[in-house]
Amino acid sequence: MRLTAITAALALMAGAANADSTVAPTSVSFDEYGAVEASLTGAPGDAANGKKIMTIRGKGNCIACHEVSALKDSPFHGEVGPMLDGIGEVRTAAELRGIVVNAKMTFPESVMPGFYKTTGFIRPGNGYTGKAAKEEDLTPILTAQEVEDVVAYLLTLTDS
Template identity: 70%
Template sequence: MKLTGLTAVVALCAGAAFAEPIAPGDVQYSEYGAVEASLSGAAGDPENGAAIMVNRGKGNCVACHAVTALSDAPFHGEVGPTLDGVGGYRSAEELRGIVANAKMTFEGSVMPAFYKTSGFIRPGDGYTGKAAKEEDLTPILTAQEVEDVVAFLMTLQDG
């Protein structure tokens, strides 16, 4: 009996370690845009999340949001609200939904959907006159990168 129980625990842990990320099209949003399940199945890394937030080729969150904890990064924006203290008044599930696709929480938001691959309006190629391709795009952030950003945002407890 002990061996069977131990085998079951090892199998469950191994399954969690190799869990497939939730595909962008399969993300389940609550009525108010929260995403309950981790997109990657792994805990986020707050240090990597901070790096993504200031990376101009990735999240670039500071282009629109001021974040005192990231004051070493230049040119914080004022388009979006300051994120100071956001981990104290938003849950990880709410933040995950906002980062994945803010329009599910804030209709009409200009914030990009960082974990979305389809449903975009594309004007086509103005230089060649060819219509836009209808294939899915690559998400801006991976499932793990979304989790990393959420982990960093959850560290912002004081505002």
Template identity: 60%
Template sequence: MRLLTITAAMLVAGMATAETVAPADVQFDEDGAVAVSLTGQPGDAARGRDVFATKSKGNCVSCHAVAQLADVPFHGEVGPELSWTGDNRSAEELRGIVADAKMTFEGSMMPSFYKTKGYIRPGDAYTGKAPKTDELPPLLSAQDIEDVVAFLLTLQES
């Protein structure tokens, strides 16, 4: 019993000091799921709701309708309705989809929210404003991803 208690304490302590997984280090399985938390910290569903609904953050509601967000105007119809996502997807699947939906759904129009390389963008000849670097910051932080996943898991039929 004592060994079990010590082992559990070590696991909890290790999780509390876990490093954030960098975008380039995210490990997707063959179906696009991400088994490991990007932060080692639990997501905050209330904060995830804010990221999901706020235009200057995730702005997910611009493409997805969610019945539980009746107070947020202008739900989109480009992506699937997500009102029962928590009943149909695991945290691992949702983490992969939010981080980079193209790993799950090839050809998806959904932005890659946790990616820094491999973007196709207009060159200097088109806009004159193309970034001079191959790497861009991710659209959402690792904790933002975990928070959105926590929110999506709350979206259930009951």
């Protein structure tokens, strides 16, 4: 019984340590080319969960703009962004992380949304909604761990 309580306490402390090591959206550090070298969580990404996020509306829904042959069972692949087949051989984890976090840091003219961004949005306000624009930060589309999961999945997309 005592061992179970100690194990539970250690698990809670490990979870709290992981939460404390998560990089906040406003603290992400990009290099001069838009890559993000450091993991946002310090935990490895889960490629299986990343695959799901790629197809879930309201989350990544990457296939709305990108074609991915490995996700052919999911309908409605887009053609706005480049095909992602083989991307795991072309881009590093740091490059992919930077693009998922905020593609405009790598490709300034990109229409891809920043999936781990909370500030810097243009708010329509009165002209569109009839209400004043709110000034608070938005919630990121993906969590830090979900970004790591998507990066882990993208790294599996190789031609070999």
